[in-house]
Amino acid sequence: MNRDGDPVAKFIRTPGSMVTDADLQALGVSLPAQADEMEAQAARLGQQARAPI
Numbered sequence: 001m002n003r004d005g006d007p008v009a010k011f012i013r014t015p016g017s018m019v020t021d022a023d024l025q026a027l028g029v030s031l032p033a034q035a036d037e038m039e040a041q042a043a044r045l046g047q048q049a050r051a052p053i
Contacts, residue, residue: 013019
């Protein structure tokens with residue numbers, strides 16, 4: 001996770017930079033949690049969209 005709290009930002013690379021096996025393994029570890037959070041956020045947004053105004 002970078003200093004701004006963004007777990008994905010550390011995986012953003014400039015064109016031509018090297019990606020190591022360790023980088024890919026770390027990304028693979030973080031993806032399931034990110035997917036879970038995205039699903040939870042989608043559920044919250046769906047509830048908000050269906051709520052009366």
